Amino acid sequence: MSHEFEETLRRALQPRRPGADFAGRVLSRLDTSAREPATMARLESKRSPAPRLRWVAAALAACVIAAVGLVELRQHALDAERASQARAQLLQALSIASDNVNIVRATVAREESPDS
């Protein structure tokens, strides 16, 4: 009996596929990070001692812009996560409510069945 139940559980937990071209989406994330080191290497090779300050200033400016962008991105990500969590909770709440409404319907249907 226990073995049967475990087999049923195994069948219930069959694998699912992610969306189409999942691998492509992962690789596109890799491409961005893979390109960055090459770009930085080119910048490094062209650097000269005299404009060093310009590069430092540019790097600082880039950091500030990136930081602002990151903050906005993070805020957007947090908002998106909150929305996603709220959605998940809504669906769970509806699931529980629907469950119980249907228990009532089923019980009533059984009681009113001519065969009951």
Next chain:
Amino acid sequence: MRLRPLIVASALLALPALAAAADPGQLALPDFTALSKKASQSVDISLDPSLLRLAGLAINSDNDGDANDQAVGDLVRGLKGIYVRSYTFDRPGEYSKADVKAVLAQLVAPDWQPVVSTHDLKDGSHVDIYLRRNGNKTDGVAIIAAQPRELTIVNIVGSIDLARLARLQGQFGVPRIGIR
């Protein structure tokens, strides 16, 4: 006096907040911390209007006109809140009627009317559904489901179509139970 306009303005500003807090279809759910500690699983959901809006945004931005998403979106449009407290226990008898007394005490006529009350002898479960009517409209639903090892309270603030809610079962994000 200069203070008077300020006091009046403050009172006027506070009115919407007071109105939101006193939404007639919303039950004052007690603190179930003690039950939660005894439960092997607990679900505690409180979706006020702002969270419901967020959820709606997530649903709308998420689908490409998916019919099931739309069904959920349509169903909850206009709702002002959904609150769920659900506790599952390892053994029967871990909660008592006294635990839900504070909720039942609010579900009294003339505001709240019991719509259906069922008792399943096979599994010992009681499920009661109450509606709060405001003229021809419904502005609140309460579901109290008491099973030997599970207690569930659902409060839906606003008007919801129970038949459509039931039909959601088995569709997007709303799993189907095994109805005997």
Next chain:
Amino acid sequence: MEADSVSLSAAAASAPGSSESATGAMPSAVSAPETDRLARARGGELAAFRELIRAYQDAVYTLALRMLRVPEDAEELAQDVFVSAHRHIGGIESETHLLFWLRRTVCHRAIDRLRRRLPRLSVTLDSAAEMPGPDGPDTGGDPLLERRLREMVERLPPAARAVVLLRYQEDLDPPEIARMLDMPLNTVKSHLKRSLALLRRRCDELGLSTSAGGPS
């Protein structure tokens, strides 16, 4: 929690077959094309890494999905795990090791995420990806019972859920699960015993037959 960098060496030591790979002997179950693609991926070849993603994406995504229950979150986590795997591919010794590392990282990160979710919400319930559909697997069993079982597994507390999934979805034995989750073996066994008992009881309460003959 960044489980990947800390645990890479531990994963290498714990992965099945790791003793063989440490001595340089090739595990007999790994075929030449598989070793080739891992070696190529380690050499920076993205096409090879794509092959690895395709080989293991179902396992990673399904674990993430059943842990997190929200398809979007599961997709994001699965992607993150593969991106991390790419960063650490130099330390991966074999595909057996890779799979161990992937599963371990998914479980740890999913458990972290679940613990960070809104307080007093033990699970989220979004079984959209579980809807019976044209690509739903035909297991030959009772689809209603199996669906309900999935939902019940997904309602287990995070650690117990991970243990049950690794045992019955990923087919790992308890010692492997213990290594993967950094959990004492007795705790793994206890989670399995209690979870199975709970699942069986819930099926009985709902009148869902778990015998091979189908619903009663």
